[in-house]
Amino acid sequence: MNLLEQTLATLRYILDSSSIVTGGAINPRHHTDWSHYAPACPGILLLPRTTEEVSKMLRICNTHKQPVVPQGGMTGLAGGGVPRAGDIALSLERMEGIEEIDPAAATMTVLAGTRLETIQQAAAEAGFLFPLNLGARGSCQIGGNIATNAGGNSVIRYGMTRDLVLGLEVVLADGRVLNLMNKMMKNNTGYDLKQCFIGSEGTLGVITRAVLKLHPLPGDVTTVLCAPADYSSAVRLLRTLQRKVGTPQAYEVMWPAFYRLGVDWSGQTAPLPDDKPIYVLFESTGSAEALEALLADAFETGDITDAVIASSHTQARQLWKIREATGEFPVRLKPLNFDISLPIGEIDAFIQDCQQHLDSRFPGHHTLYFGHIGDSNLHVTVDLNSVPEPAPVEALDELVYTAVGARKGSVSAEHGIGALKRDYLHHSVTPEALEVMRQLKQTFDPNGILNPGKVLG
Structure with a gap:
């Protein structure tokens, strides 16, 4: 045998x-x-x-x-x-199910196979918010979210998945069960072992249960689509918004090609003209009066040139449909997606560099830029239908990831490394750090049975 x-x-x-x-x-x-x-x-x-x-x-x-x-x-x-x-x-x-909601601790204990949407709904029914929010919420499981340290639209306010996990139960490669379950925000008892498994993509152990941190339900949400004068103005608007109104629930930035595509696919009349240099879609739970005053000041200083405030939930959903055009990428495009992060001040310069390199190497390419930016996350999507066949995926990967490394960015912001980004990890992680990662893998999984070929190879 x-x-x-x-x-x-x-x-x-x-x-x-x-x-x-x-x-x-x-x-x-x-x-x-x-x-x-x-x-x-x-x-x-x-x-x-x-x-x-x-x-x-x-x-x-x-x-x-x-x-x-x-x-x-x-x-x-x-x-x-x-x-x-x-x-x-x-x-x-x-292994699906919610074992407990503790209102006093503001925690939820769940099995790893529980779907994110189920967790969100249960939290809301109990009067809380579980803020992790992804387009795949109806299919993805919390164990996978934790194993990849998932991000999403709300990271700017609530942090990555690792910021929403208080405790874990993990099975090691040899079958030992680590009980790291915990409901306390303050628990300073030696090494925080759970952090080893958050974002490890199943290469160090298998997550089976988790204690999740819940938040209060937000108040009334105001949705705004605006057109800053340029990228610097978009960053300045974010910082002013945080200072005067409060950190937004989401802060999404779209460059013109993405905005035009999103409007077209949504089937609606463009809420703002499509000739602006950049677009920002954000949600605020702060004072409506303070927000309106902030926008008025931004108009006066020239930081924004146009804006629309959603007057109803329906209108807000229409604005979000523009940003959510990404859900149709696999159907309408042949997408090569890059999920990267860069220092916020470097994002616009990176896009200009990246576009210049792509124009030179692949004339006629169709590339879209969009992202959360307030948490440093930029998404770049190249439609492989617009570049020569056979599609030069490796050449595109090397072009983009080399440019990311040159600006001290990360080749993965929120989707993990898996197999697809393994060979480019060196652009963001030093040789010394990679060696320590390998030593950690050897300690937890000496026979190398867990998810071989992923993350480190």
Whole structure:
């Protein structure tokens, strides 16, 4: 028997048959994630219902030195949950549920397979907000969100996923269970081990439960679309907004090509003329009077040249439909997406450099720029239909990531490294830091069974 067959025989001896799926019975959605990177059917799909079952599964796989790929909702964009042929996929989809909402501690305890939208709804019903918000909210699972340290529109106010996690339960490669569950904001008892697993993409351990930090529900939200005079004005507007009204719930910046596309796809009349140099869509929960005064001052100083304030929830949704055009990228474009971060003051110069390099190397390319910027996050999407065939993906990757490294940015802002960005990690991480990462991997997973080929290779 080969390695996979030996492992399968032991799994069948120890586990209930309902938690083991093989061959053609494995749903194709376990073959790849939303990146569509290198689809492959796993040799075995494991579907645990409890932490104890996860522990047994990993202990068996570790004994046989059998590679295991943890999977969540498979909505990732970096190939982090994609198995290789012969790998075992370990899906947390059956470990779903909210175990507790503690109003006094303002926490929620959940199983890793619980969908983000379910968590958001339960928090709202209890009078709280769980602010992590992604377009994939109806499909993604909280374990995957934590494993990739997901971001989203609300990071500027509430932080990344790691800022929303107080405690974790994690199963190590050898089956040991780490109980790092905690409800306290202040808990200064040695190394904060949970941070090792947040953003590690299943390469150090499998997250099975989490304690999440809840926030008060926001008050009335005002949605504004405005046209700053230039990028510097957009940054200045953000800082003034934070100082005089309060940090916004979201602060989205769109460059002209993206704005025009978003308006066109939304099927609405452009709320602002499409000849402006930059557009900002933001949400504020501060005083309406203070916000109106701020906008009036910005008009007077020339920092903004036009603006529209949503007068209803319906109008606010229409404005957001422009920004949410990204949801149709896979259908209408052949997108090569870059999720990067840069020092905020460098973003506009980076775009100019990037555009110049692309114009020179790939005349006629169609590239879109948009992002959250208040949290340093810029998204760049190249439509591969607009560049020569075969699509020069590696050349584009090298062009963009080299430019990111030159400005001391990050090759991944919120989507993780996975397999797609592994070879470019050196643009953002020093050799010394990479070596420490490898040492950490060796400590937690000495046989290298957890998600091999991801993050560090």
